[in-house]
Amino acid sequence: MAKLLPEQEHPVKAFGWAARDQSGHLSPFVFSRRARGEKDVSFKILYCGMCHSDLHMIKNEWGNSTYPLVPGHEIVGVVTEVGSKVEKFKVGHKVGVGCMVGSCYSCDNCTNDLENYCSQMILTYSAKYYDGTITYGGYSDIMVADEHFVVRIPDSLPLDATAPLLCAGITVYSPLKYYGLDKPGFHIGVVGLGGLGHMAVKFAKAMGAKVTVISTSPNKKQEAIERLSADSFLVSRDQDQIQAATGTMDGIIDTVSASHPLLPLTGLLKSHGKLILVGAPEKPFELPAFPLLMGRKAVGGSCIRGMKETQEMVDFAAKHGITSDIEVIPVEYVNTAMERMLKADVRYRFVIDIGNTIKSSI
Numbered sequence: 001m002a003k004l005l006p007e008q009e010h011p012v013k014a015f016g017w018a019a020r021d022q023s024g025h026l027s028p029f030v031f032s033r034r035a036r037g038e039k040d041v042s043f044k045i046l047y048c049g050m051c052h053s054d055l056h057m058i059k060n061e062w063g064n065s066t067y068p069l070v071p072g073h074e075i076v077g078v079v080t081e082v083g084s085k086v087e088k089f090k091v092g093h094k095v096g097v098g099c100m101v102g103s104c105y106s107c108d109n110c111t112n113d114l115e116n117y118c119s120q121m122i123l124t125y126s127a128k129y130y131d132g133t134i135t136y137g138g139y140s141d142i143m144v145a146d147e148h149f150v151v152r153i154p155d156s157l158p159l160d161a162t163a164p165l166l167c168a169g170i171t172v173y174s175p176l177k178y179y180g181l182d183k184p185g186f187h188i189g190v191v192g193l194g195g196l197g198h199m200a201v202k203f204a205k206a207m208g209a210k211v212t213v214i215s216t217s218p219n220k221k222q223e224a225i226e227r228l229s230a231d232s233f234l235v236s237r238d239q240d241q242i243q244a245a246t247g248t249m250d251g252i253i254d255t256v257s258a259s260h261p262l263l264p265l266t267g268l269l270k271s272h273g274k275l276i277l278v279g280a281p282e283k284p285f286e287l288p289a290f291p292l293l294m295g296r297k298a299v300g301g302s303c304i305r306g307m308k309e310t311q312e313m314v315d316f317a318a319k320h321g322i323t324s325d326i327e328v329i330p331v332e333y334v335n336t337a338m339e340r341m342l343k344a345d346v347r348y349r350f351v352i353d354i355g356n357t358i359k360s361s362i
Contacts, residue, residue, distance in 0.1 A: 006031035016140025024058035046355035048138035049074030072138030098166035154318035161323035172200035175302035181251035184208025196255035330357035
């Protein structure tokens with residue numbers, strides 16, 4: 001039996017922008033979404049954030065991309081239809097979908113609200129769904145998702161600046177909570193001031209922490225302190241600054257995805273301090289044991305979180321007025337935006353205005 005074309009696989013016509021090969025060039029793409037099931041929520045996509053993962057995926061840099069590939073896992077919009085057994089959402093609700101759209105529901109991880117660590121977790125794009133078809137992301141006009149993987153966006157939050165919370169936000173919120181770094185008065189370091197780092201500063205400050213930004217770029221000091229209200233700033237290459245801050249931090253959230261030394265960061269920690277990695281450099285780290293032994297310090301990692309905590313994070317953001325700092329772009333600008341993102345030329349997240357700039361199929 002011949003394989004169906006993307007626009008023939010499902011009954012609901014859809015339109016987006018896709019990469020066709022490892023060049024990563026994105027262009028208009030006609031495809032289809034599945035018919036709404038009894039537990040599904042259909043929504044019109046209004047905005048989609050551009051994550052650094054999208055850049056890796058369109059170029060198959062992680063080796064798991066399936067083409068055609070419609071990226072985007074920071075997706076927000078307004079509900080247009082709900083299935084007969086949907087309980088949490090109604091037509092007109094503001095909603096979002098993040099990095100995943102499925103899991104097994106029955107393993108230890110799933111039953112403990114850790115769907116993100118389920119071995120059968122289904123990514124929002126470039127993954128195989130239950131029916132065998134490939135998932136397509138949010139650089140498109142409509143979305144259909146099981147209500148379990150849909151987040152309610154409080155009315156007080158602007159949709160465009162909330163979209164990045166669904167990946168960047170939960171990526172830094174979850175380790176602050178899990179590793180006990182959310183205590184008022186704690187001193188938290190944030191390594192890197194990009195899409196993840198600026199969200200880490202905002203969440204840590206809202207939790208009552210003293211926050212120090214650690215960066216290789218001295219020119220980011222003003223924006224860290226004046227724009228993001230960080231308490232202090234360290235240039236990681238300045239040995240005098242690093243020496244002066246030795247043993248002062250309760251925890252560090254390291255958001256950097258480029259190769260960098262961890263040893264100087266462990267020196268900034270107090271005894272029992274925790275260095276948490278949320279970036280993913282390609283090369284393995286080198287880290288001697290003794291600096292960890294002397295002070296019982298820990299190095300850990302974290303990757304997004306399950307749906308329960310993702311909703312908690314969005315509600316926390318609404319309570320504290322936390323949104324991402326964004327640059328809104330038309331979909332036609334997406335390839336240029338990818339080039340700029342590669343050069344870290346964005347403060348701090350591109351968000352595509354899907355609702356006003358993409359041709360709709362509804």
